[in-house]
Each structure stands twice: as structure tokens, then as C-alpha cells.
Amino acid sequence: MDTEDQLISRRLSISALIQMEYVYEDNSPILLLIECMYLPKQNDPTLIKTIFSMRHNVYMEGIENEIKDFYQYNLFDKNDVNHVNNRNIQDEFKNYYNTTYPTSPDIKLKSNETYSLQFAIFNTFNEWLNERFTLENFG
Numbered sequence: 001m002d003t004e005d006q007l008i009s010r011r012l013s014i015s016a017l018i019q020m021e022y023v024y025e026d027n028s029p030i031l032l033l034i035e036c037m038y039l040p041k042q043n044d045p046t047l048i049k050t051i052f053s054m055r056h057n058v059y060m061e062g063i064e065n066e067i068k069d070f071y072q073y074n075l076f077d078k079n080d081v082n083h084v085n086n087r088n089i090q091d092e093f094k095n096y097y098n099t100t101y102p103t104s105p106d107i108k109l110k111s112n113e114t115y116s117l118q119f120a121i122f123n124t125f126n127e128w129l130n131e132r133f134t135l136e137n138f139g
Helices: 044-052 063-073 089-100 117-125
Strands: 003-005 013-022 031-035 057-059 083-088
Touching: 003 063, 013 063, 089 117
Parallel strands: 057 083
Antiparallel strands: 003 013, 013 031
């Protein structure tokens, strides 16, 4: 799961897009793109509440901070978010990278230091994740 903001000005943005990949064990995954700025004032949060139901795993760093600004769209609330198993793969990647490349100049040793998704994709798969589209006009 990831989110993107709509740039209003150089310093102001509003939460606009939720991206989710819903992965089933024995079926093809489903990719959901929810453009929140286009939702009607009153909407039915059934789909999102199903995704945030008990015992589903959400792979995201800091889910609470990432989606708190999306509460305004009434798709889910803090209680819904508390029902999922949030799996922060940042710590898992940090352990993998630091163990695999202990002499790397890019190594992060402090507990508050993190690796970006772009760094992880590049160093794991040798592919560059282009972030320029995160600054698109979603509104």
C-alpha cells in the first residue's frame, strides 16, 4: 500500500491517491487505485473496510502516518486501521541489506535511519523506480 498527494502549490499538498495491491494466496493479485479527490461526499466504504478487516496483512512503513490524512474521505477510520497486521518491511530490508553488504558506504546503522523504496528496488533488483509520477496532477 502506498499513497500520493496532489500538489496545490510548491509548499501545499492534499492527500489524493491510495494505491493498494491486494494479494491472494492462490489467485492473481488485484491492484486498486483510489483517486480520493473524485469520491462523492457520501460514499460506501465497504471495499476498504473489507481490506482493513481483521487479520489481513498490510505491508507499509508507518501505516498510521501514511494514511492519517485520508480519514477525511470517510473510507476508513483509525479503528479499521488498527484491525490489520501492519508489517513494516523497512526493518526487514534494513537487516537484509546491512547483513548482505556490511561494507557498503550506504549502510544505515542508526535505528531512525531508513532506506527509500527506490534504493531497495535498485539494490535488490537492479531496476530504477521512477518517482517523477508521484508529482503528477491527480486532482
